[in-house]
Amino acid sequence: MALETTMRDDLSRRLKREEDRGLQRVAKIQVWLNRVETIENRVNDLLNARNVELQRLCLCGFCSKSVLSSYRYGKSVFLTLRKVEKLKSEDFDVAADQALTHEVEERQLQPIIVGQETMLDKAWKHLMEDGVGILGMYGMGGVEETTLLSQINNKFRKDKCGFDFVIWVVVFKELQLEKIQDEIAQKIGLAGGELNQKFRLYNFLRKNKFVLFLDDIWEKVDLAEIGVPDPRTQKGSKVAFTTRSQDVCSRMGLKTQWKSNVWRKMMHLICSKRRLDKNTRK
Template sequence: MEFALNKIDKHWDNNRSLNQHMNDLKRKVMELNGVKEDIDSRMKVELQPRKKLKREVQIWLENVERINGEVQNLNERIGESSTLTRGFHADDVLKRIREVEELIQFCRQQDYQVKGTKVCMEEIWKCLMDDEVGKIGVWGMGGVGKTSIMKLINNQLLQEREKFDIVIWITAPKEMSIAKLQKAIASQIKVTFCGDECETRRARMLFETLSWKSRFVVIFDDIWEAVSLEKLGIPEPSTGIKLVLKTKKRKLKKWGR
């Protein structure tokens, strides 16, 4: 009789413990899905059309969908279990709790990177708004998010039109040359070359057009070497004129005349 009572007490403890673990799992899943919603909202704002997600983020989202399905299935199986068999699901519940905690922890680590990106953006924006700063260098090895940061800065500049008359984004060609850079700039400020102009003539045409604009920004994406602004036809940075260089090379020879 005593043995039977002990067995019943054990099942009762298992059920009570299982209920507590299930409540804990449900709370953590709610937290996880809240993080997912935040990431979904962030991606809608930050991702360019047709731009692919980073593989690790894509895998994370797939794992969130998987864990949601598994938790729902586990909840149904527990609901269909008898009082004596419910406790057998305890290990499955604890396993799901650990998996959900790992997924949440991954996002917390990613959030540190997001905060780092935010700090970097704020610093670049502060320099853009400072009339005493003419040239801004954004350096970092490949894959650290330089282009994403600069596209966000570019989008913000385009939205706040009162800050600058024009924002020019130039992606440096693989085989960089003055002529290619001049044509890229011309296409953005509505300057038309006939095709037979010399480098100096093209530079003068660009310089004259840009000189009519009191405030503008030129962003060079993925630049590898210094280029003469005079040869390009870009006025030297001064009050209202900003030059932003995004590069993988920590040291570039001095840009200027």
């Protein structure tokens, strides 16, 4: 089994190099890795039971129950060894291939109300400015902000504007970083690698231009802990989010704020974070 472990480790390192280049592991590779893990667990179980079986053979070798148990154990060992040999015989010329073309997820929209198109126009232009890395929207209800964010997302369906990935994640009240990581990984073709997910995401995203939409955050989201490169240092990448709290915008470090009253009795602020705060420098 040591050989399979070595093969698995070599293949995992090879996959990491390929995935860091933006390639996607082929399905056959993932199936093989899953089988190795299953067989490894089975081998460990058999090894743990080895001493018990040896004692049965030495002390009670003529007991029918012990003979039957030993026979079953021996058969399990034999079948497991055959599976190990089969795994060893497999060869992989290609571990990873070009990922499928990324399609922007279409978001269902609420009916557009008066003034919303103007707000969308302003938010879109602001987000697309070179100096803007993060855009956040907050309001009491949250529905209108999600609608606006959805409209921005859907604009990328017509023209991705040079972005490699446009990713939508719903966060919800109870922040679960692992769930966010898994969803991002799924949408950029990195699903299937639970180990070091944070570093896998970071190494992949830093080599791509992306837009990440985080809908309905209730507290500060540490992008670095997820594995998302800081948009201020990532050339052209963007992060946009909605929240119900102005305090969350502040905790996310957003400086510039816009105030708008276009959505009936609801105050909505759009805040953005520039990679270089020119006002502070002055």
